[in-house]
């Protein structure tokens with residue numbers, strides 16, 4: 474049953490608990506679908522946005538952009554959607570996922586959209602805290618239903634369980650995309666900084682891509698066992714404990730993916746770890762500027778510092794298929810969606826091992842029977 478009023482966990486300001494209440498989704502258009510949400514991961518971005526950490530959030534806001542649900546309604550234009558042949562296959566009853574992006578301009582004169590890089594469109598609409606072209610607001614997955622463009626909805630391969638699939642939609646593709654873009658694979662040594670939601674997926678995907686060496690870089694040794702014995706990392710560096718870590722491991726990595734979002738991250742020391750011609754990709758997004766870098770750390774080794782924003786629809790489909798084929802399954806902890814406020818507080822204090830997935834209460838109780 475669909476209606477023009479949805480219910481969800483709504484943030485009204487930066488500090489009050491989310492409240493389960495009504496909100497009005499975007500108007501339904503022929504290229505839209507509607508899903509009954511079963512699962513939604515909690516991403517670090519949800520926490521930044523809730524507290525207006527990067528800039529003022531457009532409250533009321535419904536967070537959540539690692540969404541899995543079952544299609545309940547399909548617009549009349551989806552079966553012939555010009556912009557996305559893959560989305561034409563979506564049918565009522567299918568399991569689909571939605572990530573951090575719900576719309577881009579999809580115009581013929583947009584270089585990013587024409588190139589299949591919708592995630593770099595200047596008119597990007599985030600899945601929450603965004604606005605569509607008609608000025609209506611985008612609302613995310615801490616809710617019972619989601620409505621939006623079929624272009625940004627993805628069929629979930631049958632072999633991926635819904636709860637494990639959820640974190641792939643944002644966290645998974647955000648690390649998969651730069652690994653692929655910078656040729657992570659056999660013969661490459663890759664460092665993943667921060668063993669959190671994105672970071673643990675970075676280790677799993679780097680291993681799945683066949684990298685010769687995957688090094689987990691964390692602040693303390695508390696996650697060493699998980700990273701090495703559980704996730705398959707070939708080495709582990711504890712930056713707050715291993716003295717001289719930057720010197721000892723200097724020039725050892727071809728590629729670094731940094732998921733850390735602390736403004737005081739030791740960027741200069743991370744760059745020490747790169748080999749000549751290596752690449753450092755920042756995906757974690759601090760609420761302040763990155764620290765300064767000594768010019769010599771770039772000049773002496775011809776290294777590049779770059780960033781990466783989620784992934785395109787094609788990247789998401791490729792990542793989901795790889796995850797299904799190679800059994801890349803995030804480590805998750807399921808929480809009933811009604812416990813969202815406690816789960817957000819735990820996420821903010823770094824307790825997740827390694828991703829909380831909110832399960833809509835009906836599904837949560839069903840799973841326990």
Ligand SMILES: NC(=O)c1ccc[n+]([C@@H]2O[C@H](COP(=O)([O-])OP(=O)(O)OC[C@H]3O[C@@H](n4cnc5c(N)ncnc54)[C@H](OP(=O)(O)O)[C@@H]3O)[C@@H](O)[C@H]2O)c1
Nearest residue numbers: 517518667668669670671691692734735756757758782783
């Ligand atoms: N670029 C994109 O497209 C994109 C997409 C999704 C998310 N993000 C951003 O990526 C960042 C990470 O998201 P996430 O969901 O992976 O978060 P998370 O689960 O909290 O992981 C962040 C990790 O950073 C490390 N860390 C180092 N210094 C820290 C400090 N002072 N405080 C807290 N953590 C610290 C921790 O790892 P150790 O304990 O191992 O040190 C922590 O597990 C966020 O800023 C998020 O907004 C970016």
Ligand SMILES: [Zn+2]
Nearest residue numbers: 516518573643
């Ligand atoms: Zn995210």
Ligand SMILES: [Zn+2]
Nearest residue numbers: 578583586594
């Ligand atoms: Zn565009």
